[in-house]
Amino acid sequence: MADRKKTVGILTGGGDVPGLNPALKTLVNRALDSGYQVIGIRRGWGGLLNYNKDDPASREKYLIDLDRNAVRTVDRTGGTFLHTSRTNPAKVGPDDVPEFLRGGAYNPESKEKLDFTPHVLSNLEHLKIDALIPIGGDDTLSYAERLHREGFPVVAIPKTMDNDVYGTDFCIGFSTAVTRSVSFIHNLRTSAGSHERIAIVELFGRNSGETSLISAYLAGVDRALISEVPFDVEKLAAMLVEDKRSNPSNYAMVTISEGATMIGGQIVEYGQEDAYGHKKLGGIGVVLSEALKRLTHSHIIYQQLSYLMRSGAPDSLDLMVAFNYAHMAMDLVAEGQSGRMVALQAGTYTHIPMSTVMQGQKRVDVNELYDVAEYRPKVRHVLGKPMFLY
Numbered sequence: 001m002a003d004r005k006k007t008v009g010i011l012t013g014g015g016d017v018p019g020l021n022p023a024l025k026t027l028v029n030r031a032l033d034s035g036y037q038v039i040g041i042r043r044g045w046g047g048l049l050n051y052n053k054d055d056p057a058s059r060e061k062y063l064i065d066l067d068r069n070a071v072r073t074v075d076r077t078g079g080t081f082l083h084t085s086r087t088n089p090a091k092v093g094p095d096d097v098p099e100f101l102r103g104g105a106y107n108p109e110s111k112e113k114l115d116f117t118p119h120v121l122s123n124l125e126h127l128k129i130d131a132l133i134p135i136g137g138d139d140t141l142s143y144a145e146r147l148h149r150e151g152f153p154v155v156a157i158p159k160t161m162d163n164d165v166y167g168t169d170f171c172i173g174f175s176t177a178v179t180r181s182v183s184f185i186h187n188l189r190t191s192a193g194s195h196e197r198i199a200i201v202e203l204f205g206r207n208s209g210e211t212s213l214i215s216a217y218l219a220g221v222d223r224a225l226i227s228e229v230p231f232d233v234e235k236l237a238a239m240l241v242e243d244k245r246s247n248p249s250n251y252a253m254v255t256i257s258e259g260a261t262m263i264g265g266q267i268v269e270y271g272q273e274d275a276y277g278h279k280k281l282g283g284i285g286v287v288l289s290e291a292l293k294r295l296t297h298s299h300i301i302y303q304q305l306s307y308l309m310r311s312g313a314p315d316s317l318d319l320m321v322a323f324n325y326a327h328m329a330m331d332l333v334a335e336g337q338s339g340r341m342v343a344l345q346a347g348t349y350t351h352i353p354m355s356t357v358m359q360g361q362k363r364v365d366v367n368e369l370y371d372v373a374e375y376r377p378k379v380r381h382v383l384g385k386p387m388f389l390y
Contacts, residue, residue, distance in 0.1 A: 013044030013140030017173025018314030202285030
C-alpha cells in the first residue's frame with residue numbers, strides 16, 4: 001500500500017486584503033511541487049467550526065480540494081477566493097453555534113460563549129490535515145496560537161492593511177492600502193479645491209494610526225489624526241482655517257484614523273462585538289465634520305475610504321511579500337517546524353514564534369514620527385529605520 005500523501009490546510013481570516021489570492025496560489029503550487037495535497041478551508045475559522053463530517057454536503061460548502069487549475073488565475077484579483085470570516089471557535093455565541101452541535105448542555109438563552117476547539121481538532125484529524133497555514137491578522141493568528149498550544153502543527157502568515165501585527169515590520173495588504181489611499185486623497189483635491197472646502201478623509205486603523213500617518217506623509221496632507229494621539233478639535237479647526245487660507249486654491253485636507261479620538265472623547269463604535277471582542281469602527285470622521293463645520297464656518301467634504309482602501313488587485317510590493325511569505329511558510333512546514341509566523345524585520349525575511357503576536361501591540365512611534373503639537377507627520381531621520389518607518 002502506497003504511503004499517504006501529507007496534506008496541508010490553508011485558510012484566510014479577518015478582513016480581506018490585496019495579496020491573499022497570490023499567497024494562496026503560491027502556497028498551493030509550492031505544496032504540490034513538494035508532494036503535498038492541499039485542502040482550502042472556506043470562510044476562515046468558520047469553515048472548521050461549521051464543517052460536519054457526517055454531512056456529505058458540508059464538505060462542498062466549507063472545503064475545497066486545491067490543485068493547479070483551481071488557483072491558476074486567482075492571483076490576478078484582490079480579496080480571497082476562499083472567503084473569510086471573523087469567527088473565533090474558542091468564543092462562539094449561542095446564536096452562532098451550528099445546528100448539528102446544539103444539544104446536551106447547550107442553552108440558547110445563555111450569554112456565555114462556548115469553546116469548540118475540541119470539535120475543530122476533531123475535524124482536522126478527520127480531514128487528515130498534517131499542517132495548517134492560516135493567513136490573517138492578530139485576531140485570526142491568536143486562535144492559530146491556541147491550536148499550536150493544543151499540539152496541532154501551525155505556521156502563520158500575517159496580513160492586515162493596518163500593518164499592526166506585532167513582531168513584523170510588514171503585513172500583506174498594507175502597501176496596497178496606502179497606495180489606494182494616496183491615490184484617492186490626490187483625486188479628492190480636485191473637488192476640495194473646486195468648492196474651496198475642508199476635506200476629511202477617514203481611513204481604517206483601530207489601534208494603529210500608521211495608514212493615516214503614512215498616507216498623509218506621502219500625499220502631503222495638511223494634518224493627520226492618528227489613533228495614538230487624542231486631538232483638540234478647536235486647535236485643529238484653527239490650524240485648518242490657516243491651512244485653507246494659505247493655499248492658493250483655498251482648501252485644506254486632513255486624514256483621520258477610524259480609531260482616533262478627541263481629547264476627552266471616546267472611540268466611535270457601533271453594533272455588536274465580534275468573536276474577538278471588537279465592535280465596528282467608523283464615524284469619527286462624521287463627528288469631526290460636524291465639529292469643524294460649526295467651528296470654521298466652512299463647507300466640509302467627508303470621505304470615508306473604508307473598504308476602498310483594500311479593494312482591487314495588489315500592488316507590486318504586496319505581490320512580492322505575498323509570494324515570499326508563502327514560500328517561507330511552506331519551507332517551515334516541509335522542515336516540520338510549527339508555532340512559527342513568517343515576518344519581515346529590518347528589511348529581512350525571517351520567522352518568529354507565533355506567540356509573539358500576543359506579546360505586545362504595534363503602534364506608531366509618536367515621539368519619532370509624529371508632531372503632536374501640529375497634528376502632522378514628522379519624519380526627519382530615517383537612517384536605520386525599516387522601509388515603512390516602524
